[in-house]
Amino acid sequence: MTNLNLAEQLKFDLHMHSTASDGALSPAELVEQAAENSIRCLALTDHDTLAGLKEAQIAADRLGIRFIPGVELTCLWNKRTLHLLGLGIDPDYEGWRDYESRLQVLREKRAEVIATKLRAKRAPEDILERARKFAGCGQIGRPHFAKALVEAGFVSSENEAFDRYLGQGKTGDVKAEWPEVSESIAIVQESGGFAILAHPTKYNMTFSRLRLLLSSLSEAGMDGFEVAYPGISQDYIRLMLKQAEALDLKVSSGSDFHNPAHHWTGLGRFPKVDSPRHLIHQFYTDMPLRA
The missing domain is CATH 1.10.150 (DNA polymerase; domain 1)
Incomplete structure (x- = not known):
């Protein structure tokens, strides 16, 4: 496992979106802007599509950036909509075509x-x-x-x-019959990736309910959850790291970047977490730069 110091931690972002879903920048533009922000390792995680991964990979190779193929899947847990990140997936896995x-x-x-x-x-x-x-x-x-x-x-x-x-609970907040979370976890892992619950504190749950969710998803085979992202407090980060220890889960971090005009977030901007459970250690070790 690679031990990263704080300066190195500042150089990754494992959650971002392009025009392949609801982002403002094309996959190539997103990677280029990440490079301008000194990000050296990134994951593109568009909503329910892998369409931008090839373009982003080409740009990352050109700029000398470690690229983590990813996706953010919409799914259901007890009829509640969740978002599950797939990080380090194989975009060529045959099961993705029908699922997409x-x-x-x-x-x-x-x-x-x-x-x-x-x-x-x-x-x-x-x-x-x-x-x-x-x-x-x-x-x-x-x-x-x-x-x-x-x-x-x-x-x-x-x-x-x-x-x-x-917004949530408004006229246009329309639910759909998304796949069950167990199915989403399965396809991520079948394609070689890590199944990571996105922004767990943003589902309007009490902490007791959130612990139940994490325990249930852990039993279903989930690999881990995001522990640092815009809007989460340091107190919650500490609580979530304790949950990761208790459930033996990995953790991840990302900006959930969509648009340069959104001032609440930016590429590489999220609380920094130093934990041996963090996936960035594995990605730095297992995913070397491509020539």
Whole structure:
């Protein structure tokens, strides 16, 4: 295991998004900006798609950056929506094709329902077409509807769009029949990756409920969880590290970067955690730079 000092820890980011899903930068632009921010190891983890991985890998190879193929899968635990990171996956694993296609259908059906609900709130009739335009070739999601609502003059900002129409519990917060988390864990691991629960404190759970979630997912075979990301407090980080010890799980960190215009996060910006359980040690050891 590689022991990283703090200076080295500053040079990785294991959670970020590109235009392949709901990010603002193309995969290549994302890697280039990461390089400008002195990040030397990164994972691209777009929502429910591997479409950006090849482009990002090429850019990373050109810039001398360790690249970790990843994905962020939407899934269900006890009918509650969760996000599961797959880190270090093999994008060529044959099972991904059918799994991605299934998620694409679910996202399209969900987008149609969101559009119907927004139109019922007097949003423009072409709100779905506007959202698809912003999604481009990527997976369509609520951030694209937020942009569409701003473009249509229905709201003044994307934040307002989420606060009034798209945020948790609002009209556009449409649930879908996502795969069960056990299935998501399985495909990540079958493709050679680590199954990591994304931002565990952002599911609006009490800490007792969160401990139950982590224990349940550990029993289901999950490899670990994110312990450091924007918005988590140092007190919670300490509590989460104790849970990792108790359940013998790995931990990860990342910015969940989407857009340079979002000031609450930035590439490589998240609390620093020094733990032998951190996946970055394994990635530095097992994934050497490609020529």
